[in-house]
Amino acid sequence: MELLKRYTTTILILLIILATVSFRIFAYGDLRLSVGYADTPSYIESAAEPLFSWKLFAGKRLFTTNLIYKLANDPVQCPLLVMSNPALGIEVDRIIQPCFENIALLQNILAIFAWSLLAWTISRQLKSPIIKIIGAALLLTFAFTPQIAEWDYILSPESLTFSLYLITFSLVVEIGFRAIQKPDPFSSNDLRFLITASMIVFTFWVFVRDVNLYTIIVTIGLLALLKMFRTVRQTKMLIILIGILVGIFVLGNKSASDSLRATHYPLEHSFDTYIFPYQQRVDYMKNYGMPERDSDEFESWFDSQATKTFGLFLITHPGFVVTTMWDNTFYFESDFEQPYYRTNEIHRRDFSYRIGQFLHPETPAIYLIDLLILVAFVVKAIRFRQPQMFVWTWLAAWLFFCSFVTLFLTFWGDTVGTRRHIFPSVEMFRLYLWIFVLPHLDTSILTSSANSQDAHSVT
Numbered sequence: 001m002e003l004l005k006r007y008t009t010t011i012l013i014l015l016i017i018l019a020t021v022s023f024r025i026f027a028y029g030d031l032r033l034s035v036g037y038a039d040t041p042s043y044i045e046s047a048a049e050p051l052f053s054w055k056l057f058a059g060k061r062l063f064t065t066n067l068i069y070k071l072a073n074d075p076v077q078c079p080l081l082v083m084s085n086p087a088l089g090i091e092v093d094r095i096i097q098p099c100f101e102n103i104a105l106l107q108n109i110l111a112i113f114a115w116s117l118l119a120w121t122i123s124r125q126l127k128s129p130i131i132k133i134i135g136a137a138l139l140l141t142f143a144f145t146p147q148i149a150e151w152d153y154i155l156s157p158e159s160l161t162f163s164l165y166l167i168t169f170s171l172v173v174e175i176g177f178r179a180i181q182k183p184d185p186f187s188s189n190d191l192r193f194l195i196t197a198s199m200i201v202f203t204f205w206v207f208v209r210d211v212n213l214y215t216i217i218v219t220i221g222l223l224a225l226l227k228m229f230r231t232v233r234q235t236k237m238l239i240i241l242i243g244i245l246v247g248i249f250v251l252g253n254k255s256a257s258d259s260l261r262a263t264h265y266p267l268e269h270s271f272d273t274y275i276f277p278y279q280q281r282v283d284y285m286k287n288y289g290m291p292e293r294d295s296d297e298f299e300s301w302f303d304s305q306a307t308k309t310f311g312l313f314l315i316t317h318p319g320f321v322v323t324t325m326w327d328n329t330f331y332f333e334s335d336f337e338q339p340y341y342r343t344n345e346i347h348r349r350d351f352s353y354r355i356g357q358f359l360h361p362e363t364p365a366i367y368l369i370d371l372l373i374l375v376a377f378v379v380k381a382i383r384f385r386q387p388q389m390f391v392w393t394w395l396a397a398w399l400f401f402c403s404f405v406t407l408f409l410t411f412w413g414d415t416v417g418t419r420r421h422i423f424p425s426v427e428m429f430r431l432y433l434w435i436f437v438l439p440h441l442d443t444s445i446l447t448s449s450a451n452s453q454d455a456h457s458v459t
Contacts, residue, residue, distance in 0.1 A: 009129040013136045017116050020140040024112055024149060027347040033094035033153050034104035035341045036083040040155045043069045044080065057251070058258035063207035064164075065157055068106065072099035080155075086339040094153055094341050104153055110163040111152045114170070115143035118435075121170040125177050125388075126438060128445045135438040138359070142434055145356030146349060148427065150338045157208050161424040164205035165212075165402075171198035173395060179231075180387035186237040195241070203248055211409040213252040215402040216245050222398055229390075266414035267306050273415040274324070275310075285309060314412060325411065328418075332407075333362045336423045360430050370432045374400050376440065392439045399435070403428040 025031065046061035047069035057063050072078040078099030082092045119139040123132040143149065152159040175194045179185035186192070206212045220242055226232045275281045276293065288309045291297040314321055325332075335357075343349050377393040407425035414421060 009132055012133050013120065013123050016133065016136045017119060017140065020137075020144050021112055021116060024144040027144075027352070028149055028153070029094065029345055030096060031108040032096045032101035032105050034082075034097055034100045034155055035092055035094045035153060036080045036100070036155045037340055038083070038085055038087075040080060040083065043155070044072060044078075047073050054255075054258075057207075057255040060259060062210065063255070064160065064204045065208060068103055068160070071102045071106075074099065084340040091339065092341055100155060103155060107159040107163070108152045110167075111143075111149070111159055114163040114166040115140060117170045118143075118166045121173045122435060122438065125173065126442045128442050131438055131442045131445060135434075138434050138438075139431075141355065142359045142431060144352075145359065146338075146343070146346070146353045147336055147356040147360045150341075150343065150346075151423075154338065154340050156420075158420070158424055160208050161205070161212070162427075164201055164208060165428075168198050168202040168205055169395075169399065171201065172398070176391040176395065177388070180391060183231065184235075185231060186235045195237070199241070199244060206248060206252055209406075209410075210252075210256050211406045211413065213249060213256070214405050214409060216249045216252075218401040218405055219398065220245050222394060222401075226394075266416075267310065268302075269415045270310065270412060271302075271306070275313075281313070284313060288312070310412075321412075328411075329364050331411070331418055331422060332367070332426055333364050334419055334423075334426070335362055336360070336419070336427065359434065360427070361433075366429055366433060370400060370429055370436075373433070373436050373440070377436070380443075389443075392436070396432075396436050399428065399432055403432065 043061050043065050046059040047066045049055035049059050049066065051070070056066050059066055061069075072080075079097075080100065081097050082095050084090055084092050119136040122139060123136045126132045126135060148162070151162075171194050175191060175198065178188075178191055178194070182188060182191075186195075206216065223238060223242055223245075226238060232238055275285060282290075289301060289305060290309065291301055337353075346352075374393075374396050377389070377396045381389045381393040403425050407422055407429070410421040410425060411418060
């Protein structure tokens with residue numbers, strides 16, 4: 001009985017995970033169901049490159065999706081039977097497709113595992129039993145409502161973007177809180193294993209979408225800040241990690257430039273929208289070497305210089321950036337309801353969707369709230385200098401700035417399919433609220449409890 005009482009909170013959290021995972025598995029239909037969309041054939045085509053060739057990195061699509069879509073790389077045995085095209089009003093039913101059933105199953109299993117791991121890991125680091133239980137329930141409800149769960153059945157990179165990052169984030173949470181409990185943390189085998197695992201998963205995540213590559217800059221910057229801690233300064237692990245990240249960034253940048261996947265097609269759309277209709281902006285580009293659009297030299301310049309020049313244009317025109325994003329705030333407060341397949345057979349779909357609306361706030365205020373949460377962490381970390389608060393602050397900064405970088409780059413990098421492209425980043429900002437409000441509540445409850453006990457002892 002004493003043992004049961006001791007582990008009551010843990011048992012309740014495991015029951016919550018079991019119940020919500022069961023709902024996720026049975027409510028949305030067979031995990032092998034899938035539907036393709038306009039870009040799915042390009043993933044199949046890109047995956048046809050030889051396994052150990054440079055083209056698997058520098059293809060039309062990225063390394064991770066190229067690996068996964070090798071499961072459906074036989075045009076005879078693996079026909080793409082259903083494709084949706086919302087732009088043309090084509091919305092279909094999901095079906096179990098030969099070979100693609102394995103990809104859909106992989107996406108669903110990874111998603112269920114990633115969200116469960118996140119809920120378990122975050123709840124483990126909280127102290128108050130009630131906040132632990134509420135946190136696990138909140139995070140899993142956020143994940144398994146239609147706003148997120150329905151995307152796991154679409155043959156696109158959005159599901160993998162969530163799953164691989166959340167697994168990485170969960171592992172980093174474990175690394176951070178285990179490290180502060182040991183005088184020489186990086187000498188322990190368990191931490192070395194977790195660091196290795198997190199780097200592997202993070203690398204796969206980086207090679208899902210080109211914009212993910214630039215979160216490496218954020219990660220290196222935040223890792224460098226750890227040099228202020230004595231236990232970190234005394235180890236070579238930090239230098240090794242930064243060196244690996246630099247190597248991954250160079251590899252990703254080289255593969256993107258060789259394939260032109262991040263410039264030739266997406267950036268053309270941005271130039272068509274933001275540059276070519278305006279003579280002053282065209283003149284700005286010409287000052288940086290852009291030839292006439294109909295000249296023979298234009299394609300060569302665009303492939304090699306357009307990304308850098310467009311980036312410089314955005315940096316030097318902050319007013320344009322702010323006003324354009326302000327005029328398009330409807331993207332950032334979208335409901336992100338998937339438009340690719342019919343949902344008639346999904347169990348209690350309307351009820352689940354309404355619950356999701358509470359946890360996926362469709363308002364731009366979420367970005368300000370998240371920023372205030374981050375500022376509150378920074379203030380607490382400086383004021384109280386507690387190891388746990390430093391870890392929470394680092395994690396909050398990492399998720400916030402990774403989400404910001406990917407959101408900014410996806411918005412400006414392509415004007416076609418903007419809503420789908422920014423979906424993972426916007427939802428990460430919404431998730432941010434529920435992850436990081438929990439430790440604030442946790443410390444508030446513990447402080448109130450301690451103050452009450454002190455007052456009681458005095459009286």
